[in-house]
Amino acid sequence: MNDADQYSIRDLADEFDITTRTIRFYEDKGLMQPARDGQRRVYSKGDRARLKLILRGKRLGFSLDEITQLVSLYETPEDTVPQLEQYLETLRNHRSLLEKQRADIERTLTDLARAEEECRQALTTTLNGQS
DNA sequence: ATTCTGACA
DNA sequence: TGTCAGCA
Numbered sequence: 001m002n003d004a005d006q007y008s009i010r011d012l013a014d015e016f017d018i019t020t021r022t023i024r025f026y027e028d029k030g031l032m033q034p035a036r037d038g039q040r041r042v043y044s045k046g047d048r049a050r051l052k053l054i055l056r057g058k059r060l061g062f063s064l065d066e067i068t069q070l071v072s073l074y075e076t077p078e079d080t081v082p083q084l085e086q087y088l089e090t091l092r093n094h095r096s097l098l099e100k101q102r103a104d105i106e107r108t109l110t111d112l113a114r115a116e117e118e119c120r121q122a123l124t125t126t127l128n129g130q131s
Numbered sequence: 132a133t134t135c136t137g138a139c140a
Numbered sequence: 141t142g143t144c145a146g147c148a
Contacts, residue, residue: 009134020134021141039135039148 007043009034012051026054029064031071050074061098066090 009020026032027041031054034041043051053074057067069090073083 019141021143024135025141041134 005045007048009041009043012043012048015048016051016055018055023051026051026064029068031064031068060094062090062094066094 007015009023012018013020013023023032027034032043032047032050034043034047036042050071053071054067057070062070070087073087
């Protein structure tokens with residue numbers, strides 16, 4: 001089911017070490033729209049490239065929503081400038097999200113350190129009182 | 132044998 | 141995303 005530029009869902013699943021379920025999952029999310037041979041899904045080289053992009057986005061920590069934006073860009077090699085600008089915006093939004101999460105983590109860390117210190121003091125105070 | 136859709140102890 | 145079911 002291969003050789004030319006046609007791939008079965010299994011060909012892609014094996015190639016990218018993912019399950020066929022995962023590929024269908026991405027399709028449900030609108031990330032891919034493979035051709036059909038009756039009910040069977042038939043993937044082109046373009047579909048394979050798209051899946052590659054989806055997987056790359058996932059590795060970079062992008063949400064499926066962000067990946068959807070990135071994939072849509074790939075689908076239109078035409079207007080380069082607008083694409084790059086949109087891509088840049090997606091990257092900025094992602095950076096913004098990560099920085100917010102980092103800020104939240106740091107805040108939680110300081111709160112944790114404070115609680116820990118209060119706990120230590122309460123503990124030593126109690127021990128002193130008992131001895 | 133393999134894929135597909137739908138569903139969820 | 142896994143998995144099981146009931147089809148084709």
